[in-house]
Amino acid sequence: MALAEIVAWASLRRRPARTLFSILGVAVGIAVVVSIAVVDRTTLQNARPDRAQGWRADLEVRPAPGVVDPAAELAAIVGVERFTEVLQGEAQLQGVDDGGQPAGERAQARLIGLEPAAFDMGLLRLRSGTALGAANGGAPEVLLGAPLADRLGLDSGDAVWLAPPARAARVDCVEGALVQQRPAGPGPTPTEFRVSGVLEAEGAGRIASGELLVVDVSAARALLAGQFQPSSFWLARDERVAPEKLQERLVANFAVDLRRGAIVGQQADEVAFRNGVRLAGLLSLALGLYVIFHTLSMSLVERAREMATLQALGASRGQIARIVFSEALVIAALAGAVGLGLGLLLAKAMLEAGISSLGLTGDVRGQFDVPWDEVVPLVLAGVGIALLGSVAPLLRARENEAVPLLRGEDPGAASGKPGRGARSFHVATLLLVVAALPMAFFLALPLVGEAERQLIGLVLLGLGVLALLIGTPLLVPGPVAVLARSLADPLRRLSPFSGLLAARSISLSPTRVAASAAAVALVTAAFVGLRGMTSSLALENENWVQEGVMGKLWVYQLGGVPWQPLAQELRAQGLVQAVEPLDARLSAPFRVVGLPVAELAQAGLLAERPDLAARLSSAPSLVISRRLASQKNLRVGDQVAIATPSSGVVPFEVLAIDDRHGYLNRPHERAYAFAASTHMARLFCLETERSDTLALVLAPGADPLAVAEATKTYLRERGLGSDKTGFGLASDIATHERNDITRDFVVFDVILLLALLLAGTGVLNGLLLAAMERAKELGVLRALGADFGQIARSVLLESAFIGIVGGTLGLLLGLGLVPVVVSSLRVLSGLDLPQPGLQAIYLLGPALALGISVLGGLYPLWRMGRTDPVRAVRTG
C-alpha cells in the first residue's frame, strides 16, 4: 500500500468510534436534507391531480369591465411570466371527401383559441406533427386532442372542416333567472383547416378528455363570430412570486381564478411551512457538520504531531496532504453514501407514516418521488463541505513547525498565541457552516416563493444565531474560559472529588465545553422557537374555534330540504337562534357563501350590527373571514372583483372582517366570505331556498345532542333527509382542528429529534476525546485509590453541566426568537398569529438538552471503564 493508504486506512480502521461518529454526524445531517427534498417533491407531485409536468397555467383571469387592453395590462404586472389569451367554445369537426368538401362523421369538440405563447408556457405537448403555424394564405391550422384524432382517424396534414355547432343557444344567468342567449349574426359557416399536429394527453391536452380542437386565437374568434365570447387569459407565474402576491396585483383589473392543481404548495401558509421545513433541514446539516468539525478540531493536536513525525521521517508536504485528503475523502464519501441511503429510508418512513412537507396527511402513503436534481447536489454539497472542513484545517496544520510539535508543545506557545492550525480551523469552521453551507444548500434546495423581506430576515436571523453560538466559543475563547470557570466553580461544592475533577476539566477545556454547549443550545433554541410557533398557531386556532365553531351544530347531506320551516321549528322549540344554509356557494376567486341576511340578523355579527345587514342586502358586498383578510391582504372598504356568468365582473365591497358566520368544514376552509343570498341568487342563479348542509347556531344553553335529536325527529316526521344525513359537533371539529396543528408539525419534530441526536453526538465526541486525552490522569487517580464511580460522577457532572448551560442558553435564545419568528410568520403565511406568551412546554427543551447531554456522557464512561489504569499511566 502507498503511504496515504497505510496511514489513512489505519487511522480510520483503528479508531472505529471516531470514524463511525464522524461518518454518522455528516450522514445524519445529509439524511435529513435528502429526506426533506424527497418528502417535499413527493408531496407536491402527489397533490397535483394530473401529475402533469410542465403544466404552467397558474392562474386564469378575466378582465374587468372597462379594461381596454388587458394584454398590455398583464404585460406590465410584475410576477406574470407569460400569458396567452384564451377563447373557449364548441365546434363541429368533419373530414373531407375527395373533392375537398365536408364529408363523413361529424364530431363535436371543445374549441380553444390560444396564442403561440401557449407553447412556451408548456401548456401544449405534441404527440405528432408541428405547432400551429401562420396560415400564409393557405388554410388555417388546427391541433387535435389525441382521443379525437384517434377516433376520427385523423393525423397531421389532413384537411378538416370546422364549424360552430348548430345547437340551442346557451343558457345564462341574468338577474336571477336562467335565460337562453340567442346567438347574433349569421348561422354557422364551415371553414377549412389543416391538421398541423396531434396533442399529447397531458397539460391542456387533457381538457374535455382530449375531445379538443386548438386553433390560433384569431381563428377561434372568426369561427365563433356572432357567439358569446368571454375572453380570458391563462397566466404562468414567475415562480419567485407567491400566487397571493400576484393575485393582489391583478385584482384591480381582473377576476382571478387560481388553477389550484398546478400550484399546490405555493399558498402563503404552505410556502411558509415548506420553507420552515427547509430551514430546519439546514439547521440539522449545519449541526452535523459542526459536530464533526468540532471533533476534528479536538483531535487536531494529535494529528499535527503525527504529521510532524512524518515530516521528520522525510515525508513531503504533498504526501502529508494526500494522507489527509484520503482520510477525509473516505469519511465524506461514506457519509454521503450512508446519508443518501438513510435519507431515502427516512423519507420512505415519513411518507408511509403520512408525514408530508405540508403537514400530516394520509395522501402520500405509497408514494415516493426522488428529486435527483435536488438530492444529488445536496449530497455533493454535504460531502464537499465535509471534505473541505476536514482537509482545510489539517492542511493548515501541516504548515505548523514540526519542531515544537515533536516536543509535544502547542506550535503557537512560544508566541503566546493559539496554534495556527486550531485558529484556522475555527475560522474555517465558521465560514463553512455559516456561509458556504447555507449558500450551497439554498442553491440545491432554494427557498420556496418570493424572496420577501421577512423571509430573508428570518434566514439571516437564523444564520446570525448559528454564527453567534458557533463563533463565540471558537473565536473568543478567553471570555468563554472565564465564564466557564465561574460557572463550573459551584460543581466543586457539589462533590469534593468528582466536582473538583469536573470543574477542572471544564476550566481547562472551555472551548470544547462551550462548543458542545453551543450545539445543545442551538437545538434547544430551535425547539423553543418551534414550540412558540405552534403555540401561536394553536392560539390563533383557539380564537377562531371560540368565534366560528363553538355554539354551532352542522347538519350534512340533508338531500336539499327547504331549510326555513326547519329553522322556524327549531327556533320555536328554543333550540336554535339562527340557521345558516351553506350550499349557495362558489369558489372563485375564493369560497363565497350566500347566507340569508334576515336569518343571520337573529344572532352574531348582524344582530350586533344592523347597519351591516342593511348594506349586505342592498348591494353586492361581503363579510370576510379573518384568515381570508390576512391571506389576501383585504381590508374593510376594499373591492373584490368576482366574475359572474352574465354580468361580467362585479365588484363586491368588503363590509366587515369576522369569523362568526359561514364556516363549513366539509371541505375545511377558513379563508372564505359570505354575501347576502339574494345577490348570490341574482348574480349566479344559485339555489337558496333548499340546502343540503346547514349550520345551526344554538340557543344559549342548548344541548347539541338534543338539537340533533330534534332535527332528526323533524326530518323523520316529514319524510325528509336521508340515511346519510349526519351531524357535526362543534367540539369534534374543534378537537380535530387542534390536533391538526400537532399532526402538521410532526415533520419538524422528526427533524428536531435528529438534530438533538446530532447535538448529543457532539457532546459524546467531546467527552470521549477529553477522556482519551485524560487517560493518563485518570489512570493515576485510579492508582491513587479513586474508584470508577467517582470518576464516572465527574464525567456525568460535566455532561450535565453542558446540558444545563446549553439548555438554559437555548431557552433564553429561543424565548428571544419566538416573537420575531411569529411576527415574520404572520407576514409570510398570511395568518393572523398572536404572540403566545410564556408556555410551560418550553421547559421541555432544556429538559431534553440535559437528558441528551447526560446520555452523551455514557459512551465515554463505558470506554473509560474499559481502560486499564496501568496501561493508561504508561501510554498517556
Place this chain on the structure above:
Amino acid sequence: MTGQQTKPFGRADAPALLVRDLFKFHGPPGEEVGVLRGVSFQMERGEFLCIMGPSGSGKSSLLHLLAGLDQPSAGHIELFGSSLAEMAQRERTLLRRQAVGYVFQFFNLLPNLTVEENVGLPLAIRGQRPEHHQERIAALLTRFGIEDRARALPHQLSGGQMQRTSIARALVGEQPLLLADEPTGNLSQAHGIEILETLRRVCDEDGRSVLLVTHNPRDAAYADRVAFLVDGQLDPDHMLHGPGLTAQSVHEALVALHI
C-alpha cells in the same frame, strides 16, 4: 540488516556532518534568546558522536537543525557534502528522507499503525510498498527482539519495545546517519542499556554514523567521542574520545563544567 554499506552516500570525500558557526535564536524580534551561539564541529562517517549538555542547552534544537527540520539563524551545515543552506525545503526533505534516520525521546510512533507498519513507514514515504520489503522489516524486528510484537499497536508495547521499534524505523531506509534525541530518556536502566547497545551495533556492524544527544554519562560512554554543549557552544577543552572515554570520565567532565 547487518551488512556493511557498500556505496558511500553523497560526496565520497565529505564527512557525515560538517557544522560551522551555527547560531539559533528563539523568540520574537527584539526578545531573541540565543539557543545555539556559534557551534562548530565535524563528524566522520561511521563515527558514534555524543553531544552532552544539561536540559535546555540546545541539544534537541541542534538535532532539528541538522535534520533540516528547522533553519538556523546563521551558520553552515553540510550533510555528506550537501549544504542545507542552499537547499529549498523540498530538497531538504528529500535529503532527510535519504540520509537521516531519526530516533525520538518520546518515540513518536504513529498510534494507529502496528509495529511492522511503523517500521515500514520510511519505505512508504519513499514511494515503495512495504509489503515488497517484508524480509527486510522482519529481519529488523528479529534483530531488535520485537518480531513477536509485529502486529501490536504502540500502546501495547513496553517503553523499550517502543524505542526499539523507533530505531528499527530509523534503520529500515538504510540512511547513513542516525540522529538520536535522548533515546533513553523515558526508559528504565535495563531498557536504556539495551537501546544503547543497539545503537553501538548499528554503528559498528552497519557502518552508520550515529549522533546521540543525552545528558546521561552512562549513555555517553557508548560513543566514540563526546562533546559538551554549554551555553549554546561546544566546549573545545573538554572533548572526550579514545580509550579514556568512560562513564566516570564523562561524569568528571560534567563536574568540571559545572553541569
